[in-house]
Amino acid sequence: MTFTLPYKIPYKINSSFKRKVAYFSMEFAIDQPLKIYSGGLGFLSGSHMRSAYELGQNMIGIGILWKYGYYDQVRRGDKTMDVLFQEKLYSFLEETGITFEIEINEHPVKVKVMYLHPDTFGTAPIFLLSTDLPENDYLAQTTCHHLYDSNVATRIAQYILLGHGGAKLLDILGWKPQTYHMNEAHALPAAFYLYDKYKKKRREVQKRLVFTTHTPEQAGNEVHEFSMLYKMGFFNGLSEKEAREVSKVSNDHFSHTVVALQLAGIANGVSKKHGEVSREMWSPYTNICPIIHITNAQNERYWSDKELYKAAASGDMDALRERKAVMKEAFYKVVADQAGKLFDPDVLTIVWARRFAAYKRADLITTDYERFLELVNRKDKPVQIVWAGKPYPQDYAAVGVFNNLVLMNKAIPRSSSLVGYELALSKLCKMGADVWLNNPRVPREASGTSGMTAAMNGAINFSTQDGWMLEFGKHKENSFLIPLCDEHAPVHEQDHQDWAHMMDMLENEIVPMYYDQPDKWNKMVVSSMQQVLEYFESSRMATEYYEKMYLPAH
Structure with missing residues (x-):
């Protein structure tokens, strides 16, 4: 030139x-x-x-x-x-x-x-x-x-x-x-x-x-x-x-x-x-x-899955489920390659993936280790979970959280941590997620955008009420919203309240809906996919x- x-x-x-x-x-x-x-x-x-x-x-x-x-x-x-x-x-x-x-x-x-x-x-x-x-x-x-x-x-x-x-x-x-x-x-x-x-x-x-x-x-x-x-x-x-x-x-x-x-x-x-x-x-x-x-x-053109949107637009829920299963399989190949674990596309998959920083609380779901093990090891209505994200290299506390999760996940067949979270892996994480977990400490998240692109790939946001979710989230219509904790309480108490609400919702609302009410679940997926484009597309x-x-x- x-x-x-x-x-x-x-x-x-x-x-x-x-x-x-x-x-x-x-x-x-x-x-x-x-x-x-x-x-x-x-x-x-x-x-x-x-x-x-x-x-x-x-x-x-x-x-x-x-x-x-x-x-x-x-x-x-x-x-x-x-x-x-x-x-x-x-x-x-x-x-x-x-x-x-x-x-x-x-x-x-x-x-x-x-x-x-x-x-x-x-x-x-x-x-x-x-x-x-x-x-x-x-x-x-x-x-x-x-x-x-x-x-x-x-x-x-x-x-x-x-x-x-x-x-x-x-x-x-x-x-x-x-x-x-x-x-x-x-x-x-x-x-x-x-x-x-x-x-x-x-x-x-x-x-x-x-x-x-x-x-x-x-x-x-x-x-x-x-x-x-x-x-x-x-x-x-x-x-x-x-x-x-x-x-x-x-x-x-x-x-x-x-x-x-x-x-x-x-x-x-x-x-x-x-x-x-x-x-x-x-x-x-x-x-x-x-x-x-x-x-x-x-940007919808870059991030969204076109076949999934075609199925959603036609109202063909069988096609929607089949396409999502194909997307999950593509993601699971990365899990298998990095962690040696074979995930099942029929199993509810939770993904937490973004920058590792203290206020984002990557390990909040593991607060009670025994309760976490019970969630991922259950025989009926099982759950798979994946973490990914890059901490700032000199943020040694965040690096420590990442490494603790890696070591913890070694012994858990349905739990995994991935490295190399860049654009390509970010897209795969969203393709593979049924639930996109986002639990920053309110009101620390200015906006947060990973959940937007997750919704464009058929994942339902499960989030604290902060940033963009205050403008998008409608509980049980397009998202699962964690109830607000007492922002004036000490930080450890806020974390405990958010964790307790999170686990209660997972065990009593999210997991049962995914397995027992698939039509209701898919209706939420479609609502999320359609509504995210109404205002949260970058044009x-x-x-x-x-x-x-x-x-x-x-």
């Missing part, structure tokens, strides 16, 4: 979406071969890019080409998980021939630009930045090695690369966005680039910048030392006095989210509940922009961003 400037999007733009938008994200989960994502944030941006393409939106993505990705989740000799950093090669990415220079930590750093063409995976065009060049010293090269590097200075360098580098690239491309969308605050240096570009007029930045926040508690939002950020070049050459004035920081405490809220024209939470939580959480701060909500969604989300974020910000 001969890459020509100024850049033009190579597909017809829908007249409803003419406004030029640059979408900055640290991660994009586009397709299994392109491993530049870690979890939910990437799954969201991937679906957004797919729907932007399908709708003909005038949007491009800006990201980083991670040389070693997030990490490959593999196994040690005892089956517990290990972390492998393996170089990734992508022949389907195209050379742009563009290289340019930015400054990080008072050193010039060369940046190379690769291009994901829309036709490759059916997405809006995406430009990926890399510092892995021989002209750079080793430290500069490592900036793009590991997504969410554990070293603070490296992460700050990554944010400068994404924000400053991405904004500079847009100028080089001659592609002049009317809106710069930060998917989380990682790209915040772009705001300071724009501040300098538009002659240090704060309002000119706010007119162009929009911000999506994903974290529903202050402790989860990144804070760094202002002095360190300044030394590393986070503020695009502004003097210390100017940088403090623009970011309204008088001490050494720099909250990325607060500053993003002050420099954006509008921001959003990622569910109705998260919007409410965010407005309350950030209300003590002055000069922040309005915070609305646009509930996350996922709605991508449209709402134009209507509520991009145009009002102008």
Whole structure:
């Protein structure tokens, strides 16, 4: 390909979406071969890019080409998980021939630009930045090695690369966005680039910048030392006095989210509940922009099982059951390969699969081990359960939970833990699940999207009432909703209440319905499949961003 400037999007733009938008994200989960994502944030941006393409939106993505990705989740000799950093090669990415220079930590750093063409995976065009060049010293090269590097200075360098580098690239491309969308605050240096570009007029930045926040508690939002950020070049050459004035920081405490809220024209939470939580959480701060909500969604064309939807639409329940059995068998081959266990497609299968983090409580169902064993070992109305997901490599508590489940499951024929939870395995988990278990501690889940794609594959959500489930879930119509616990009780008491409700519902409602009332079960499956597309398909989300974020910000 001969890459020509100024850049033009190579597909017809829908007249409803003419406004030029640059979408900055640290991660994009586009397709299994392109491993530049870690979890939910990437799954969201991937679906957004797919729907932007399908709708003909005038949007491009800006990201980083991670040389070693997030990490490959593999196994040690005892089956517990290990972390492998393996170089990734992508022949389907195209050379742009563009290289340019930015400054990080008072050193010039060369940046190379690769291009994901829309036709490759059916997405809006995406430009990926890399510092892995021989002209750079080793430290500069490592900036793009590991997504969410554990070293603070490296992460700050990554944010400068994404924000400053991405904004500079847009100028080089001659592609002049009317809106710069930060998917989380990682790209915040772009705001300071724009501040300098538009002659240090704060309002000119706010007119162009929009911000999506994903974290529903202050402790989860990144804070760094202002002095360190300044030394590393986070503020695009502004003097210390100017940088403090623009970011309204008088001490050494720099909250990325607060500053993003002050420099954006509008921001959003990622569910109705998260919007409410965010407005309350950030209300003590002055000069922040309005915070609305646009509930996350996922791309139906990529995620849904077409044959299952055809059976549901025809009302042919025999065809529905037969197709689901085929989907489960495909998933069980992975279980057999990884764990040496042969699962039965006629047995109720529960799947818990997502990022391992303390508040998501992967092992909650095992709180009473004997009761758990009774559930999975029963002769009549048996249950199979599978766990999968990647903990952050340095979250040793989460890694410990994962490994404890691996060791526990060795002796249980109908219980298994899988490694390698990426897009391909995620799809298989949803194909194989009858019940999609989701039990975060309320109200810690901003949105949660795995249950959306599970529903698109005929799995019924069994969930605490948090995030998107507050907008979707109808108990015993399309989901099983765990009753709310006392949020003011101590954490251990909340966990006990949620566990008790969960087990009672499993034993007395879910398992009996699956085996004794198959028609009622299948009616719930069909309701779930149909209703999830009514609002939680990402074309709605991508449209709402134009209507509520991009145009009002102008």
